[in-house]
Amino acid sequence: MTTSHYIAGRWVEGQGSDCISVNDPALGQPFAELMAASAAQVDQAVAAARVALPAWKATSASERAGYLRGFAEQLGQRREALISLQMRNNGKPRHEAEIDLDDAIATFNYYAELAEQLPSKNREVPLAAPGFTARTRLEPVGVVGLIVPWNFPLVTSAWKLAPALAAGCTVVLKPSEVTPLVEQAYGQIADSLGLPAGVLNIVNGKAETGAALGNHTGLDKLSFTGSNSVGSQVMRSASAQCRPVTLELGGKSAIVVFDDCDVDQAVDWIVAGITWNAGQMCSATSRLLVHDGIADALLPRLQAALENLRVGNPLTEEVDMGPLTSQAQWLKVASYFATAREEGLQCLAGGRALDRDGWFVSPTLYTDVPKDSRLWNEEIFGPVLCARRFATEAQAIAETNDSRFGLVATVCSADLARAERVADALEVGHVWINSVQAVFVETSWGGTKGSGIGRELGPWGLSAYQSVKHVTRCLG
Template sequence: METLEDLTARMRPLFIGGDWRRAEGADTIEVCDPCTGAPFARTGTASAEQVSAAAQAAARAFATWRRTAAADRAALLDGFAAGLRARKPVLVALQMRNNGKPRAEAETDLDDAAACFDYYAGLARGLDAPRAAETLSDPHFAGRRADAPIGPVGLIVPWNFPLVTSAWKIAPALAAGCTAVLKVSEMTPLAELAYGDIAQEIGLPAGVLNIVTGRAEVGRAIGSDPRFAKLSFTGSNGVGAAVMAAAAARTVPVSLELGGKSPIVVTADADLELAADLVAGGIFTNCGQMCSATSRLIVEEPVAEALVAALVERAENLALGAPETAEMGPLTTRPHYLRVSAMFARARQEGARCLTGGAAEGDPAGQFVRPTIYEDVPAASFLWREELFAPVLAVRRCRDDAEAIRLANDTDFGLAATVVSGDPERAGAIAERIDAGHIWINTPQVILPETLWGGFRASGIGRELGPSGLEAYRQKKFITTRTAATA
C-alpha cells in the first residue's frame, strides 16, 4: 500500500495503457500547501504525444471492455471502492495538505467517492438483463429497446473536490462500458493518481482507465482528439465554453457541470438555529469553494435581523487555520486567493456594507481569508451576480414567498438551492418554483450517489449521479423486426 511519500514523489505520474510512465511534457507542476504557500511536491505533465497515446489506449481497450459482462465490470467497480477505503488515511492526509481541507471534510470526500463506486457497481449489474419485446402500432412489426456504451470518453475534473468529482465521472463511465482518459487538475494533481494504483491492484484491463497530468494545453488535446466519443467537464464557465466548442467541432456529446450562484431562502417561520447552521454550512464549507455554495441569502424581513446577527457571530467564531485543528481552511490555490483579495478591494470601492470579514487573513504566505458577510447587497452588484468561489455571503431581505422566489431565480445560474421553513408544505411549494437542479429543504447539502446533479441555464448541460449519470455514457437504440406471422 502506498504511503504519503509514495503519492507525493512519483517519478512516473502518467497512467497510460495500464502502466505508469514518465511525463514528457515541457512543463513542471509545483504542488503547494495552501496553508503556507510552499511547494511540497513536483510533478511532470503529459506531452501531446502522450495524450494521444492515452486516447489510443482507451480506444483499443473499448472493443473488449464494451463486451465485458456487466457483472464483471461491477466487480471491478467494487474493487475501486475497496481500494479507496483501504487508502483512506493517506488520501485524507494528502487532501488536507494539498487542498487545505479540514480533516472532517477530507474524510467526507473520500467516503463519498467510495460510495459512488458502490452505487454504480449496483447499477452495472442490471445492464445485461434482457429487454422485453414491445407491441407496436402496426401489428406487422415488433421491436425492443437497447442501449450501448457511447465509446472512449475524455474526462476533465477540477481542484476543489478531486476524488469526488473524478468518481462521479469514472464510476458511471466504466459501469456503462466506456473507457476513459482522465485529466486531473494541475492545482491538485496527486490524489486521483491513486485510481491508477487501484486499477493495477484489482486487475482492471489495460487502457480502460488512463490518467494524465497537465495544464490547459493537455485539456485542449483531449478536447480535439477524434477518438473520444464524448467529453465530460467540471469547472469554470469560461473553460466549459471552450470544451463545448471542441465537442461542437466534432459533433460529439458533452456534459458540463459549471458554476453556480445558489440561493438559500429562509422564511419567517423557520427554526433560526437550524437556519443559521444551514446558511453557514452552505457558504463556509470548503472555504466556499463549491459550485453549489449557497452564497445568496434571501431572508424574510421579520427574522432577518436575528438571523444575520447569528451568522455574524458564527463567522467571527469560526476556527480558521491548518486542517488538523480548523473548521475552515485556506483557499486552495494562489491565483484564486489573489482573485478573491482583488474582489474584496472591489467591494470596498463599491461601498458594499460588510458586516464581518472582507479581507485576507494573517500571514501573506498562506491563502486564508476571513468568512465574510455583506448585507443589503444590490441585485446589480457583482457580489450578488457573480460566482466568487469563496466564503462570501450576500444578504437580501424579502417580504413574502413570491419575492423570495423572484430573487432566487434572478441569476444566470441554476445549479442548487436551499429552503429553510417551519412549514414543509410551504417549503416544498417554494422549492418547486426555484429553477435549480438540486434543492435541499431543511437539510445540509447532502449529495447521495443515487440522486442527481446538474443545473439550469449557465450551470451546465446534462446530469451526473443517479441513473441519469449512467445514461449519460450510454446510447439509446431501437431494434424493429417483422412479426412471426408476417416474416
C-alpha cells in the same frame, strides 16, 4: 519529481513542457513536482482507450460490477493516506476529507449495483403495428474524456469514472493541475485489480494538456466539470465535432430563510452552505435572502458565527475551515474584497485576506447588497456571503431565479407546504429543504441555465455514458 501519468496500463513520466508544482495551501509552499503530459501522450492515452474498448464493452455486466466494487474496497484500504493528501493538497478539514472519501466509495458501490441491472434494461419493445418485433439495447458511448476540477478531486472523478466504466466505456481522465496527486490512486487500484490495460488512462497537465484532450477527435464524448469560461471552450470544440458533452459548471445559489425558522438552526445551515470547502463549491449558497421579519435577529447571530469559525491549517489544528486551495483563487477572492470596498458594500464580518502564511481568507458577510452588485451576480468561489431582505414569498422566488445560473438552492421554513411550494418554483437542478447540502449518489446532480448540460449521479449519471439502440425485425 513524481511520475504521474497512467497510459495503457503503465506509469510513465511526463514529456510536456509544463512543470507542475503541487502546493500545500496552508503553508503556500510546494511539496511535489511533476512534468505535464505532452499532446503526443494524450494521443497515446486516447489510442490506448480505443484499443481497449471492444474487449471492455464485451465484458459481462457482473464482471464490470466486480471491478467497481474492487475500486470501492481499495479506496477504503487507502483511507488514511487519501484523507491526509486531501488535507495537505486541498486544505480541507479532516471531517470534510473523510466525507469526500466516503462519497467516492459509495459512488463505486452504487454503480456496481446499476451495472448488474444492465441486462434487464435490454428488453423487447411492444409495437402497435403487426408483423414486426423490436428490442432496445443500451450500449456504451465509447471512448470518453473526463476533465475534473480541483475543489473535489477524488469525488468528482468517481462521479464520472464509476458510471463510465459501468456502462462499458473506456476513459482518459485529466485531473486538475492544482490537485494532481490524489487521482493517482485510481491508477494504482487499476493495477492492483488487473483492470485491462487502456480501460483507464490518466494524464496530468495544465491548459495545454486539457486542450489536447478536449479537442481530440478520437473521443466519443467529453464530460467536464469546472468554470464557465473553460466550459464554453469545451462546448465550442464539441460543436465543431458534433460530439456529446456533459458540462457541470458554475453557480450563484441562494438560501432562502423565512421568518418562521428557528434562528440558530438557520444560522447553522447558512454557515455550512458558504464555508464548506472554504466556499469553493459550485453549489455554495452565496446569496442569502432573508425575510424582513427575521433579519434583525438572524444577521447579528450569523455575524458572530462566522467570526467565531476556527480558520487554520487542518494538519496542525482543529479547524472549521481551511485555506483556499490555490494562490490564484486567493488572489481572486481578495480582488472581490477590493470590489466590495469600491462598491461601498456594508461588511458585517470578514472582508479580508488573513495576514499569515498560506492562502487564508476570513469568512465574510455583506448585507443589503444591491442586485446590480458584482458580488451578488458573479461566482466568487470563496467564503463570501451576500445578503438581501425580502418581504413576500413571490419576491423571494423572483430574486432567487434572477440569475444566469441555476444549480442549487436551499429553502428554510417551518411551514413545509410553503417550503415545498417554493422549492417547486425555483429554476435550479437541486433544492434542499431545512438541510445542509447532503448529496446522495441516488439523486441527480446538475443544473439549469448557465450551470451546465446534463446530469451526474443516480441512473441519469449512467445514462450519460450510454447510447440507445433499437433493433426492429420484420416477421414476414
